[in-house]
Amino acid sequence: MTQKSSLRAIPTADRAWLLAALADALQGGAPVLPVSEGADPEAIRRLQYETLPPGTALVVRTSGSSGVPKAVALSADALRASAEATHEAFGGAGQWLVALPPHLISGLQMLVRSAVSGIAPEFFDGPFDPAELLARAEHMRHERRYVSLVPVQFTRLLTLAEVDPAAADVLRSFDAVLVGGQAVTLEMRRRAHDLGIALRRSYGMTETAGGCVYDGVEIGDTRVRIRGGEVQLAGPTLALGYVGDAKLTADRFISDQGVRWYRTGDAGHLLGGMLTVTGRLDRVIISGGVNVSLDEIERVASGHLGGAAVAAVGIADPEWGERPVLVIEGLDHVIHERTEELGAALRAQLGPAAIPARFALLAELPRLEGGKPDLRKIAALVS
Structure with a gap:
């Protein structure tokens, strides 16, 4: 029988355990697999018997809208590089309000940034409600405050802020409102600008340890190129590959003149050094x-x-x-x-x-x- 790996399956409901395990993994400890409530226990057990790429600190399960299951292996170096690049792009570390699932890279990266900075995050619980989220923001005490959202959440916050001046004040108090996961429309950007909200548009994926292009411009040491209409990314935040799928890893992560690139499958173009993603090639x-x-x-x-x-x-x-x-x-x-x-x-x-x-x-x-x-x-x- 294949020997079980050292991959630790940590329930995301136990935040203290998850935060401690992530901090340990970033320092070279056992790799972590965050597990959401309702996850398939047999799929988790199978992952724990897979051979992990050397240097794995975190495994993130992702299916995407296509429904094809994948498990992405990320190193501690990639996670730290991503967190430090975000801190640099935002002008310094701060406190994060976590309102995204902590088993997905969008939520996990807020925990990683918190572990790297040593600033404890604030958590928002329950179904998304814009008024409740802003009420939770009042509990944040650090001088710099950040939140990461998906467009549907951000749209609902904008709608509230447009009719509630107090809500608008709270939303403006964030030093950055990072929005990603889908395209941020021009209409959303206009509404945020009219309200004076510090919107930052994020582009990235689990395979790049989260967002690596903000407002169309690479952060940290990320590199972007377009080949055959496809957006390709390189840099220190790239994943090690897919757990248990060498064929997919070889297809998506390629080497060109000694540089390792990730083929995103997204269509896009560069104009004046700024990336515009136009959709999925498929x-x-x-x-x-x-x-x-x-x-x-x-x-x-x-x-x-x-x-x-x-x-x-x-x-x-x-x-x-x-x-x-x-x-x-x-x-x-x-x-x-x-x-x-x-x-x-x-x-x-x-x-x-x-x-x-x-x-x-x-x-x-x-x-x-x-x-x-x-x-x-x-x-x-x-x-």
Whole structure:
């Protein structure tokens, strides 16, 4: 029988244990696997019998919207490099308000930054409520205060702050509001600017130990390049690879003239040294012989609807091959009445193949734990 590795499975509900285990792993102790409530115990046991890459300090399980399970191995050096780069980009270490799941890299990186700085984080519990989160922020005592959010959380905070001056004051008191995991729309940026909020846009993933590009610019020693339209990243924050999947590791982590690069699978471009991510390379359907980006449909639609949460998916079509369907969050009849003009806007900006076969309104989009729309569930609903 394969010998069990030294990987420690730590329940995220036990914060003191998790924080202590992370601090120990950063100092060369046993590697840590944060385990959320409801995680498959058999999957956890299988991971503990896998051979870990040398130097592993943290293993993060991630599935993403595609639903393909992965376990990413990160070294202590990569985690520290990420935390220190964020501190440098923000002008110094500070106290983090943790409102994201601590078994995902977005939540874990706040704990790592806290361990590196020695400043204890503050935690927000329960279902997300913007007023409750801002009330929790009043318990923070450090002179520098930070929070990391996903766009759906940030949008709800903006909506509250726009009608509640006291809430706006609390939101403005953060030295940085880091928002990532999905695209931050121009409408969100405009609303944050009007309120005087210190918004910082983050781009990164578990394979880069979290955000490594802020506001389109690399932090720390991160490097960015575009190859074949794909965003590729290099630097000290790269993961060691995928646990138990050498083939996937070799496919996604490549070496070019002695430099190790991570192939993100994202489409993007560099203009004046600033990165713009335009969507996923695998989020393109062929409709009537025309390539149609589902992410571009979402971008145009969300902007046209004032920042509404949307999700575009492809469905089979006997005539066109594939057609897009657009799902909009909210049951407002005004949105329903605007779908005709939205179709015209999509035609004008992206061409006739981008016009959805139909529009669907949901009270709330199905979402993954990290806040991204669950595209598999959405596709099942519309098909």
